[in-house]
Every structure is written in structure tokens, then in C-alpha cells.
Amino acid sequence: MRAHVSVRTLGIVAIDVGERRIGPSSGRLFALLLYLTSRRGHASSRRVVQELLFPQAQNGQAAHSLRQLLYRLRQLAAPIQADADQISMPLELVSVDWWDLLDGRAPAMSDLEQLSHGVFPGYSPDVSESYREWFETERAEISLRLSRSLTTHLTQLRGGGRWDMVDVAARALLALDPLSEEGTLARAEALAIAGSKSAALGVIDEYLHEVGETQSQLRVAPRALRRRISERLPDVSLRTTDDQLFVGREDAMRMLGAMGAAARAGGQQVLLVWGEPGIGKTRLLSEYKALASLQGGITQMYSCQPHDVFRPLGIFCDLVEQLLQAPGALGCDPGARELLERLVSTNTHLGTAREEASAEAPLTAIVRSLSDLVSSVAVECPVLILVDDAQWLDRSSLSAILGVFAGRSPRRSCLVLASRNRALVAGADSYSDSVFSVRLNPLAPAPALELTRNLLRSDMRGDTEVERHVLEQAKGNPFFIRLFCSHFLATTDAESLKHTVSEILERRLEQLSVEAMRVLESCVVLGKNCTFARLEALLEVPRHQLLRAVEELDDRALVQISDGCFLSSHALLGEAVIKR
Structure with missing residues (x-):
């Protein structure tokens, strides 16, 4: 009975003939079996095989040595078909591990980990120079086919926000093709989003050094990504493996990606992402912000807090302040710019000063002014605005922002709102052709x-x-x-x-020390204004004691650091603290 032959080229190099395993240490026996399985379903000339395996031997001696190898394979029940002139192996009795990676299915993490070591890792045949040439050609062809498939899959992973798998897939692609531009850029993006900006820039610099100055066409995309990482991606702390886990949101990320592509083409839209607390709206917006920043353009994300309801035009002014510093802002109408600057200058003052400033101009004038500013910036680069926890937006900010982004202007901009309230944009009926709403469902x-x-x-x-x-x-x-x-x-x-x-x-919360609980309460009260200096001034405790309390909260994943401020890790946690 003929045994099935299974060829392993990823992770380990071996050929299983039924229950028996043959490795590279078997020398010419392994080399012959590898050659025949690579040509499964096709006959090979005995003379060609003899020249590959025994180039120095006389014809009679080479033929005798080949017959001995074939006899040993038959003893193992290998499905050898041979006559006086040709040798072959039936296609249906041979399987190769890398075939499964070309069938269109998404490779698993274990497959990518194996691929990251390359094809035939560690195998360097010394049978003959001609056999080595054949083997290197075979390995290059396999690597090319796998690279094409992996490049397509890598694009899907990046679009779906699976950065944990992007990193491994990029390393696998670079193992197959060390000068792959797609692999280099994806590896740099994954490192940057994980918090390793310096490592990401190092990957790009190494690639540019390898490419050299003469191939200018190969340096355009890496240089553009390097500039975006260094200038537009914010400095974040190194993310742990658990923090990088982002699963089950591939469809939502692709939807946001399609919206961003439409915006870059001049199709302005507004999207409301709504869902229950904890469903992942903040994480979705954060992941898409990182991806959009790498794609180029102005990308700003604003997180609302309960007290923002009592800040008339508060978030609106935060947005204006950033856009006034953006490229292209100088092209805004001088009168509109003056009005917006006046609003921003009074935004830091509580009480009647800000209210009087906003009351001096009607909402329609404020909307027209911001619209002109957005249009000026969008001429230079796409504008993407993300507002998280928009259920806490004050009505003036919501009306003004919707008035700007929900219009029918053909400009490169879009607005994404995340809210617990599905009816947040219910009043925007007049903009129904450019305002969309989608529910973020629980994970499958x-x-x-x-x-x-x-x-x-x-x-x-x-x-x-x-x-x-x-x-x-x-x-x-x-x-x-x-x-x-x-x-x-x-x-x-x-x-x-x-x-x-x-x-x-x-x-x-009951498991926290008294000091850690006081710090957490202060973080919740101060909200996005909670810097270390303010904590120190508010609590009036020694610095080492404050640091110990912050470390305790961080170890328990109860706080996070964003733009130099300490925040509770989730709004639900903040609500639980307030209830105490």
C-alpha cells in the first residue's frame, strides 16, 4: 500500500512518508524526495535527476546510486512511479503545507508565525551545485507566490485594525522578501501604533538605506510614511499585548475606511456610531484615528465628559482652536477668522465672558465661519474629526458642528460621532443624504x-x-x-x-488602597484636565506616595494616560466612582 507524502516547509523542514519522517540530515534521500514532490504529477527524466544528485559520478555509478535511493523510498511505501527513463509521484498522494495559504482563506496567527521564519528555514543543500541552483529557484518561486497572497491579506488586516496580526504578517512578508515595500511600511505602522515610534522610524530608515539614493521611486512612500509617523502620530506609551488586542471589528473598520476614502475624494459625510456603554466605541474611534493619521490629513479626536454639557460651544471651540493651527487655515476669510479667534480667546474664561462672546454672533454666522475654515484646510489636506461620548456634547456645539459637516459641500472632510444615544442626530433630517447612523453590535x-x-x-x-x-x-x-x-x-x-x-x-474599587482611591477619585473629578501637577497640587501628598498610588491604579488597569493626562480607563468606571 502506497503511503501519503506530506511536505513541511514552514517552521520545520521535513517530509512525512506515512508515519515515517525524513529530514535534511538524510542527505540525498531527502533531496530526491523533495525534488519529486515539487514535480508531483509530472514525470522527471532519470538522467536529469542523476545529474542533480550525482554530478561527479560515472553514468553507470550514478544510475546505480539512484536505484538504491528509489529502493529505500519504496521500502518506506513512498508512492514512486518509475520506468527505465522516467520517475514521478502522483499528485493526489502529495500535500505541501504552504498550499493551504494560497486557497484564499485568512491565515491563522500560527501560520504567520511560521512564515516569519521563511520557507525551508535553515535548509541549505550541499548535494551539488546544480541541485542548489534548482533549490534556490524553487524557494524563490514559492516565496513569490506566498508574498503575493500575504500582501493581499496584509491589506485586509490593516483595514480591519488587526495590528497585532499586522506586525506578524509584516515580519512574515519581510522574511519572504526582505526589500518588500508593503512589508516594511506595514511593520513600521504596527510598531508606531503600538507606541514604538523610534523603532518604526528605524525600520523605515534601514529600508531607505538598503534601497539607496539612486532608486528615487522606491523612496517616495517610505518617506511620506516617515513624515506622518514623526509629525502626526502622537507620542503614546508602549502598549501591552493585551492593549493591542482588537478583535471582531473588521467590518466596522472597513466601513470607516470606506468613509475616509470617500472623504479624501471630496464626499463629505457624517457618521453616528451608537451602542451601549462598554461596547467598544472609544476603541473603534481610537484605532481608526491611528490608521487615518498614517494615511495622511488632519485627524483630530475629542472626548466629551459629563461637564461638557454645561460648556456652551466648548467642544466647538476646542475644534476651532486646533483647525486654526492647521495647514491652509490662513486661507480662511479674514472676517470669519476674526470671529472664530474671538470665540476661542474667551473659551478659557468661565461665566459670562464666553456666553457674551457667543451671543454677539448668531449661530448661523458661527457655522458659516467654521465652514469656511474647514474648506480652507481641506484644500490642503483631508480633515477627519472624531468626537467620542458625543451624548455629552452641549446643544450649541452639536448644532454648529452638524451644520458644518452635514452640509452638501463637496470637500475633503468627514465627521464621526460616537454616542450611547441613537437619536443624537435625529434633528438633522434636512441632511439625511449625508448623515448616517450605525449601531456597534456586541462581539460575535x-x-x-x-x-x-x-x-x-x-x-x-x-x-x-x-x-x-x-x-x-x-x-x-x-x-x-x-x-x-x-x-x-x-x-x-x-x-x-x-x-x-x-x-x-x-x-x-474596594481592593484599592486609600491613597489609590483618592487619586482615582481626583482623576474622575478633574477628567481630561487631570495632569500629574494638578493631582499633586490637589491632593497635597509627597510625590513618591502619589507615584506609588498611580502605579497601583495602572497595574490594575484602572487609569490610562492620554496626552499627558490621567483618565479613568472607562466612563463606566468613572460612574462607579462617583456613586461611591
């Missing part, structure tokens, strides 16, 4: 399970009872999944996973 079962298993430590994975409790309680809500996994890792109490989210949040 497969991504929810993937997130759960990745968040649990390796020794906890496979505990189906814990996974079941997490998934049943979280119901596809990413924040709840993270909360339950973090709680279980801290307590190892599976029964406590049956408690409600509010109860678990309360228990986590």
Missing part, C-alpha cells in the same frame, strides 16, 4: 472567545468553565469581557464571575 461568539482566551493567562486557557462564565455574563461586550477576565486573574474566584458588572466594579 468567535471574536468574544478569542478575546477571552487571549486575556486569560496561558495556564488558565482551556478552562471552559471560566470562559463560559465570562462569555455568558459579558454578552459580547468587550469592556465587560476585559473586566471579568481581569477580576478572575486577580481573585481566581470563578464563582464571583456570576456577579453583575456593578458588583465586580465595586469589589475592584
Whole structure:
């Protein structure tokens, strides 16, 4: 009975003939088997095979040595078909591991990890010079086919925001083609978004050095990305592996990507992303902001807080202040610019000063002025504005911003709002052809399970009872999944996973030290104005004690740092603190 032959070229180099494994250490036996399997379904001339394997031997000796190798393969039940002139191996009895990566399906993380070591890693045949030439040609052809497939998949991963897999896929592509522009750019993007801007710039600089000064056409895209990373991508702290996990939102990211592409082509739109608290609206906007920043243009994200409801034109003025500094802003009408600058100059004053300034000009004039400013900036580069927790926007800001971006002007700009309130833009009926609303649904079962298993430590994975409790309680809500996994890792109490989210949040707060709790309360009260200096002045505690409290909160993932400010890790956590 003839055995099935399985060729392994990724991760390890070996050929399985039935239950027997033959490795490179088998010398010419492995070389012959590799050659025949590469030509599966096609006959090979005995003379050609003899010249590849025994180039120094006389014809009679070479033929005898080849017969011995074929006899050994038949002893292993290898499906050899041979006559006096030709040798072949049937196609249906041969499989090769890299074939599966060309069937159109998305490769798994394990496949990408294996690919990152290249094809035939560590194998360098010394059978003969002619065999080495054949092998290098074969490896180059396989690498080319895999590179084309991987490049397509890499584009899909980048569009879907799967930066954890982008990094591995980029390394795999560079292992196949060290001078791949797509692999280099994707690797740099993944490093930059993970918080390693210097490493990202180093990847691009190394590529530019390898390309050299003479091939100017190969230097355009890397130089443009280098400028965007260094100038437009904000400095962020290095993200942990858990922080990089972003699953189940590929469709939403592609939708935002399509909207951004339309905006760059002059199709202005407004999109409302709504959903329950913790469903991942903030994370979605953050991931898309990073991607859009790398694609070029002005990308600004504003996070609203409960007190913004009482700031007339507050977020509006924050937006104007940034746009006045953007390229192209000088092209704005002088009268419009003067009005906007007056609003911004009074925005820092509480009380009647700001209200009087906004009352001097009607809302229509304010809208026209901002519209002129956006148009001026959009001439230079696309404008993308993201507003998170827009349910806390004051009505004046909401009306003014919608009046600007929901119009029918053919300019390169778009506005994305994230809100718990699905009716936030219900009053924009007159702009129905340019205002869209989409619900961000809970994670599907497969991504929810993937997130759960990745968040649990390796020794906890496979505990189906814990996974079941997490998934049943979280119901596809990413924040709840993270909360339950973090709680279980801290307590190892599976029964406590049956408690409600509010109860678990309360228990986590009870575990904090007095100092850490005071710092967290201060972070919630100060909101996006919570700098270290303000914390120090407010709490009046020694610096080392404050640092210890901040470290405790950071270790428990209860705070995050954004633009130099300390924020509670989620609005739901802030609400739980306020209730205490």
C-alpha cells in the first residue's frame, strides 16, 4: 500500500512518508524526495535527476546510486512511479503545507508565525551545485507566490485594525522578501501604533538605506510614511499585548475606511456610531484615528465628559482652536477668522465672558465661519474629526458642528460621532443624504472567545468553565469581557464571575488602597484636565506616595494616560466612582 507524502516547509523542514519522517540530515534521500514532490504529477527524466544528485559520478555509478535511493523510498511505501527513463509521484498522494495559504482563506496567527521564519528555514543543500541552483529557484518561486497572497491579506488586516496580526504578517512578508515595500511600511505602522515610534522610524530608515539614493521611486512612500509617523502620530506609551488586542471589528473598520476614502475624494459625510456603554466605541474611534493619521490629513479626536454639557460651544471651540493651527487655515476669510479667534480667546474664561462672546454672533454666522475654515484646510489636506461620548456634547456645539459637516459641500472632510444615544442626530433630517447612523453590535461568539482566551493567562486557557462564565455574563461586550477576565486573574474566584458588572466594579474599587482611591477619585473629578501637577497640587501628598498610588491604579488597569493626562480607563468606571 502506497503511503501519503506530506511536505513541511514552514517552521520545520521535513517530509512525512506515512508515519515515517525524513529530514535534511538524510542527505540525498531527502533531496530526491523533495525534488519529486515539487514535480508531483509530472514525470522527471532519470538522467536529469542523476545529474542533480550525482554530478561527479560515472553514468553507470550514478544510475546505480539512484536505484538504491528509489529502493529505500519504496521500502518506506513512498508512492514512486518509475520506468527505465522516467520517475514521478502522483499528485493526489502529495500535500505541501504552504498550499493551504494560497486557497484564499485568512491565515491563522500560527501560520504567520511560521512564515516569519521563511520557507525551508535553515535548509541549505550541499548535494551539488546544480541541485542548489534548482533549490534556490524553487524557494524563490514559492516565496513569490506566498508574498503575493500575504500582501493581499496584509491589506485586509490593516483595514480591519488587526495590528497585532499586522506586525506578524509584516515580519512574515519581510522574511519572504526582505526589500518588500508593503512589508516594511506595514511593520513600521504596527510598531508606531503600538507606541514604538523610534523603532518604526528605524525600520523605515534601514529600508531607505538598503534601497539607496539612486532608486528615487522606491523612496517616495517610505518617506511620506516617515513624515506622518514623526509629525502626526502622537507620542503614546508602549502598549501591552493585551492593549493591542482588537478583535471582531473588521467590518466596522472597513466601513470607516470606506468613509475616509470617500472623504479624501471630496464626499463629505457624517457618521453616528451608537451602542451601549462598554461596547467598544472609544476603541473603534481610537484605532481608526491611528490608521487615518498614517494615511495622511488632519485627524483630530475629542472626548466629551459629563461637564461638557454645561460648556456652551466648548467642544466647538476646542475644534476651532486646533483647525486654526492647521495647514491652509490662513486661507480662511479674514472676517470669519476674526470671529472664530474671538470665540476661542474667551473659551478659557468661565461665566459670562464666553456666553457674551457667543451671543454677539448668531449661530448661523458661527457655522458659516467654521465652514469656511474647514474648506480652507481641506484644500490642503483631508480633515477627519472624531468626537467620542458625543451624548455629552452641549446643544450649541452639536448644532454648529452638524451644520458644518452635514452640509452638501463637496470637500475633503468627514465627521464621526460616537454616542450611547441613537437619536443624537435625529434633528438633522434636512441632511439625511449625508448623515448616517450605525449601531456597534456586541462581539460575535468567535471574536468574544478569542478575546477571552487571549486575556486569560496561558495556564488558565482551556478552562471552559471560566470562559463560559465570562462569555455568558459579558454578552459580547468587550469592556465587560476585559473586566471579568481581569477580576478572575486577580481573585481566581470563578464563582464571583456570576456577579453583575456593578458588583465586580465595586469589589475592584474596594481592593484599592486609600491613597489609590483618592487619586482615582481626583482623576474622575478633574477628567481630561487631570495632569500629574494638578493631582499633586490637589491632593497635597509627597510625590513618591502619589507615584506609588498611580502605579497601583495602572497595574490594575484602572487609569490610562492620554496626552499627558490621567483618565479613568472607562466612563463606566468613572460612574462607579462617583456613586461611591
